[in-house]
Amino acid sequence: xxxxxxxxxxxxxxxEIAGVKFENPVMVASGTFGYGKEYADLVDLNQIGxxxxxxxxxxxxxxxxPLRTFETPSGxxxxxxxxxxxxxxxxxEKMKFLRTKKTKVIANIAGSTIEEYVQVAEKLNSAEGxxxxxxxxxxxxxxxGCMEFGSRADLTYECVKAIKEVSRYPVMPKLSPNVTxxxxxxxxxxxxxxxxxxxxxxxxxxxxxxxxxxxxxxxxTGGLSGPAIKPVALAMVWxxxxxxxxxxxxxxxxxxxxxxxxxxxxxxxxxxxxxxxYVDPQTSxxxxxxxxxxxQENKISSIKELIGMAQPSPT
Amino acid sequence: MVYQTDxxxxxxxxxGEDCYKLILKAPKIVDHSWAGNFVHIQVNPFFxxxxxxxxxxxxxxxxxxxxxxxxxxxxxxxxxxxxxxxxDTVNLLGPLGKTFSYPDNEDISxxxxxxxxxxxxxxxxxxxxxxxxxxxxxxxxGAKEKxxxxxxxxxxxxxxxxxxxxxxxxxxxxxxxxxLDALLKQVLEKEDKNKVKIYACGPEGLLxxxxxxxxxxxxxxxxxxxxxxxxxxxTCMGCVVKYKKxxxxxxxxxxxxxxxxxxNAQEVILD
Ligand SMILES: Cc1cc2nc3c(=O)[nH]c(=O)nc-3n(C[C@H](O)[C@H](O)[C@H](O)COP(=O)(O)OP(=O)(O)OC[C@H]3O[C@@H](n4cnc5c(N)ncnc54)[C@H](O)[C@@H]3O)c2cc1C
Ligand SMILES: Cc1cc2nc3c(=O)[nH]c(=O)nc-3n(C[C@H](O)[C@H](O)[C@H](O)COP(=O)(O)O)c2cc1C
Ligand code: FES
Numbered sequence: 221x222x223x224x225x226x227x228x229x230x231x232x233x234x235x236e237i238a239g240v241k242f243e244n245p246v247m248v249a250s251g252t253f254g255y256g257k258e259y260a261d262l263v264d265l266n267q268i269g270x271x272x273x274x275x276x277x278x279x280x281x282x283x284x285x286p287l288r289t290f291e292t293p294s295g296x297x298x299x300x301x302x303x304x305x306x307x308x309x310x311x312x313e314k315m316k317f318l319r320t321k322k323t324k325v326i327a328n329i330a331g332s333t334i335e336e337y338v339q340v341a342e343k344l345n346s347a348e349g350x351x352x353x354x355x356x357x358x359x360x361x362x363x364x365g366c367m368e369f370g371s372r373a374d375l376t377y378e379c380v381k382a383i384k385e386v387s388r389y390p391v392m393p394k395l396s397p398n399v400t401x402x403x404x405x406x407x408x409x410x411x412x413x414x415x416x417x418x419x420x421x422x423x424x425x426x427x428x429x430x431x432x433x434x435x436x437x438x439x440x441t442g443g444l445s446g447p448a449i450k451p452v453a454l455a456m457v458w459x460x461x462x463x464x465x466x467x468x469x470x471x472x473x474x475x476x477x478x479x480x481x482x483x484x485x486x487x488x489x490x491x492x493x494x495x496x497x498y499v500d501p502q503t504s505x506x507x508x509x510x511x512x513x514x515x516q517e518n519k520i521s522s523i524k525e526l527i528g529m530a531q532p533s534p535t
Numbered sequence: 536m537v538y539q540t541d542x543x544x545x546x547x548x549x550x551g552e553d554c555y556k557l558i559l560k561a562p563k564i565v566d567h568s569w570a571g572n573f574v575h576i577q578v579n580p581f582f583x584x585x586x587x588x589x590x591x592x593x594x595x596x597x598x599x600x601x602x603x604x605x606x607x608x609x610x611x612x613x614x615x616x617x618x619x620x621x622x623d624t625v626n627l628l629g630p631l632g633k634t635f636s637y638p639d640n641e642d643i644s645x646x647x648x649x650x651x652x653x654x655x656x657x658x659x660x661x662x663x664x665x666x667x668x669x670x671x672x673x674x675x676x677g678a679k680e681k682x683x684x685x686x687x688x689x690x691x692x693x694x695x696x697x698x699x700x701x702x703x704x705x706x707x708x709x710x711x712x713x714x715l716d717a718l719l720k721q722v723l724e725k726e727d728k729n730k731v732k733i734y735a736c737g738p739e740g741l742l743x744x745x746x747x748x749x750x751x752x753x754x755x756x757x758x759x760x761x762x763x764x765x766x767x768x769x770t771c772m773g774c775v776v777k778y779k780k781x782x783x784x785x786x787x788x789x790x791x792x793x794x795x796x797x798x799n800a801q802e803v804i805l806d
Contacts, residue, residue: 291765296586
């Protein structure tokens, strides 16, 4: 029951960010879609705007011991610890398949130091068929790197700038909600030359096994995702849109078309589907279909008309 | 190939206190399902609970295109499933995971079914019977007490001429009094260990003991593991088990959903 998107010439879902033309504004979020091929039996990747890889590091990582995930009301906690195959294996094993698809390919990268981020970015310069880098400065589950950089404007600036200097691809820093002022971090990205910004990564949370009298996750805390975080993500897109000029890619708890519409109206140019892929692998394709239908019914010829529609008009 | 289907409930049978057998129509999944495979069930479309729930396949009817899952109500997801009625539908992903490696005719198979861990090894046994497997087969079925041998009526239907069935209960209310691993050890004493293939599923404690036993005695033993599985498709990296190929290899993590759920008992670390 692969969902097909109805062809309709009149509705234009295409968007362009930093010269990259996305067939539609629906992407699948890092860490929730593997390296793409895992879902190929179930989802027609040609119908998705972009596939974003699991975070890649300079060498493969094994991640945290079990238990790594736990379901919470309307959400889930995860502390995977960036378990990934490493950038070299991604280039040699995973790109070949992704290249055969119409979807755009975005590599999500991280490191323990800024040098490591730069090394990963440099390696990806040779990956044929890649379109963009997403910079993970926001995962809450590792001791070094990621949120360590993304929670300080000066380190965010340094990290993004260093990657911009070496990468041949447009760069999309991914922001953490676990900060006092996300606008400040977004402005640092803009200043450092980022091409767009994705937000948000997961919120720090935890659960305690009251029977065993200890935390459920081996890492003690984890990142909260799913419908529970949608209002938080939406408010952050809303705020950043008001101060930052870069295109925003909204992510956090998007389960269906109406969730996606809220993000566009708050100011997102595109959206990412994360946890919802686990619930229904077809979610992203269903949203593409739903957006078409919405535009058709409301006589909207281009999805771009929706961006920031709910924002107060400039005075 | 993995399929996603809206599967009608054909029957929901109560097997005992809080235990149910759900029969679902899913022809495409059934066509490709073998013992050890599981299905990932979205219990309802309202995101409550949010994530899918994994269930091993208990039996298939390839002609009817139906499959059975047997489960115990332990929380929200299984609670919802227990209330499904004929004509309701649930969304399935499947078949998922690696299967048991089926025995050859020369092998002596010993099925070790602890509680609801009976599910995948029952499927294996039924499948061997269908394939007219000639090797000797034991079926060891244990639970805390007789009332918790939920699948007793199915097990009793296995042909005694082909399968030697032994029971255990912790309290001695049915069959051997004691734990399943003690019963297994009795069987092992009678058989040539080099020809034995053990297939097991059950509570964590049992599987940990079997893993230890397999390592000590260098036994062929496959375990079907159960852990929480957000995606079931190998993408979230959330379902890992500690793994060590042999004594000289480092400890790594393997995904239970796609690199398992069936593992060689000697290669996993269950603590
Ligand atoms: C491969 C596989 C096969 C299974 N086969 C069967 C079966 O045949 N019969 C049966 O009764 N049960 C089986 N289970 C266990 C079944 O999935 C759980 O009983 C079920 O998820 C409980 O859901 P709940 O919402 O009722 O419980 P809740 O307690 O509300 O939720 C359980 C939550 O914890 C997670 N979780 C934590 N520990 C486990 C664990 N050990 N196993 C599964 N999920 C866990 C679940 O994913 C879920 O998010 C199997 C599990 C796996 C992984
Ligand atoms: C299990 C899991 C693993 C994730 N791994 C990554 C990762 O490797 N890199 C990253 O940038 N974000 C990762 N994320 C965060 C998601 O990409 C997304 O930002 C977040 O889950 C919020 O969106 P959602 O509510 O739609 O899931 C992960 C999320 C989950 C649930
Ligand atoms: S359940 Fe997601 S990788 Fe196994």
